Amino acid sequence: xxxxxxxxxxxxxxxxxxxxxxxxVQREAHLGGTDLIHPVPAxxxxxxxxxxxxxxxxxxxxxxxIETTPRAVVIGLxxxxxxxxxxxxxxxxxxxxxxxxxxxxxxxxxxxxxTNHDYDAHAVIxxxxxxxxxxxxxxxxxxxxARIADEFLLAVLRTRQNTDGILExxxxxxxxxxxxxxxxxxxxxxxxxxxxxxxxxxRIGVRPKLYARIARFEAALDCRARSQGRSxxxxxxxxxxxxxxxxxxxFERFSGETPGNLLTEVEQAHRAAIDAVRTGRLxxxxxxxxxxxx
Numbered sequence: 001x002x003x004x005x006x007x008x009x010x011x012x013x014x015x016x017x018x019x020x021x022x023x024x025v026q027r028e029a030h031l032g033g034t035d036l037i038h039p040v041p042a043x044x045x046x047x048x049x050x051x052x053x054x055x056x057x058x059x060x061x062x063x064x065x066i067e068t069t070p071r072a073v074v075i076g077l078x079x080x081x082x083x084x085x086x087x088x089x090x091x092x093x094x095x096x097x098x099x100x101x102x103x104x105x106x107x108x109x110x111x112x113x114x115t116n117h118d119y120d121a122h123a124v125i126x127x128x129x130x131x132x133x134x135x136x137x138x139x140x141x142x143x144x145x146a147r148i149a150d151e152f153l154l155a156v157l158r159t160r161q162n163t164d165g166i167l168e169x170x171x172x173x174x175x176x177x178x179x180x181x182x183x184x185x186x187x188x189x190x191x192x193x194x195x196x197x198x199x200x201x202x203r204i205g206v207r208p209k210l211y212a213r214i215a216r217f218e219a220a221l222d223c224r225a226r227s228q229g230r231s232x233x234x235x236x237x238x239x240x241x242x243x244x245x246x247x248x249x250x251f252e253r254f255s256g257e258t259p260g261n262l263l264t265e266v267e268q269a270h271r272a273a274i275d276a277v278r279t280g281r282l283x284x285x286x287x288x289x290x291x292x293x294x
Contacts, residue, residue, distance in 0.1 A: 006036060006091060008270065009142055014150040019167065020102035020157065024149060026142045029091040038085035039265040041255035043078040044174055044215045046103040046114065046205070048121060048129075052137050053092040056085045061256065072121035072133045074103070076114025077205040079214065081256045094136055094145050096153070100170030100211070101203040105163060106156050115205040128152075165189035166196075166203045173208065178216035179240055182208045216240065217254045220247065224259070225266055232259050 006029035013021040022045060029036065038056075055068040060083050069085075077100075104111050107125055114124075121129045132152050136145050169185040185208065186196035200208045220239045224230060230238075236247040251259045 006031075006270070011142065011146045013146070014154060017150060017153055017157065019171065020099050020105050021153060022097045022099050022102075024142075024146045025095040025097060026145065027091055027093050027095075029087075031087065031089060031091060036087040036091070036269065037265070038087060038269045039081070039255070039257075039262065040078065040083055040085060041081050041221070041257075041262060042214045042217060042253075044100065044211065044218050046077050046098045046111065047075045047095055048098070048103075048125075049073050049075060049093055049095040050133050050136050051093045054087075054089040056087050058083050059086055069118075070120040070122075072129050073118050074109075074114065074121045074124045075118040076111060076116060077211075077214075079116055079206060079210065080254060082116060094142075094149075096149055099167070100174055101163075101167040104203045105160060105167055106153060108160075111203065111205040112201060163203075164191075164199070166199050169196075169200065169208070170204050170211070173212050174215050177219035177239060178212035178214075180212060182212070213250060214254060217250050221251075221259075221262065221266065224263060225270070 006027055009026045011024045050072050058067040061081055103109055135148050139145050173180050186193045189196055197207050216239050220235050224235050233244050236244045241247040255262045
């Protein structure tokens with residue numbers, strides 16, 4: 001079959017889920033004999049991904065180990081680049097991208113143990129994931145899969161009690177691209193700064209200052225990928241870096257690459273989506289949902 005570039009589509013969840021789910025993503029491609037190399041730098045969002053096609057190869061950055069992805073996988077927040085994905089043949093996946101504390105809010109998972117890891121979703125969440133995987137796999141439309149995910153996640157959310165302000169604090173950091181005062185967020189929750197930092201790490205996976213840096217890095221990379229005409233110096237100023245060297249330092253910390261090299265990798269992996277954004281065929285996302293870094 002002739003090679004087709006990856007197609008990436010996005011849908012927002014039911015309004016009642018917006019506090020815990022950022023968006024749904026579906027990816028499809030017929031790659032022929034070509035490998036798709038997918039970089040995985042630091043990411044601010046935990047995810048639940050369902051793979052209905054050939055399994056992805058996981059190539060570790062340190063060492064020669066190669067693994068394959070489970071059919072349903074929980075992926076924790078990432079603080080640095082651990083792996084790259086190699087995708088071959090047919091690609092078809094559906095992914096739930098959570099809000100910062102969404103995974104903890106819905107499933108009470110110890111997210112600190114998920115940070116910089118990924119696990120078989122059945123083992124982490126339980127047998128209900130297997131049923132959800134089957135329902136999603138039997139549905140042949142993205143809209144239909146989003147509705148199935150909505151129903152499943154709403155049923156889970158109804159069983160959960162209201163939480164403290166940590167979830168909203170994490171959402172604020174993400175929406176504002178890390179431009180927040182951590183002390184102010186702690187004050188709004190009623191916790192001392194030390195209590196806030198501890199609870200934030202328990203519910204989101206890292207301490208708030210590191211999370212703010214990751215959110216800024218992700219947003220800066222996403223913005224540069226969308227706006228081909230903007231320089232890295234302009235991006236540095238727009239996102240509150242002291243100067244371009246400060247931006248370069250963060251990119252090396254969170255991706256192991258220079259900004260230019262990482263942008264090239266992202267452009268190769270998300271070519272169709274980036275072209276659609278740059279030509280105006282894909283509208284700009286909500287402020288809280290960078291959509292090119294998956």
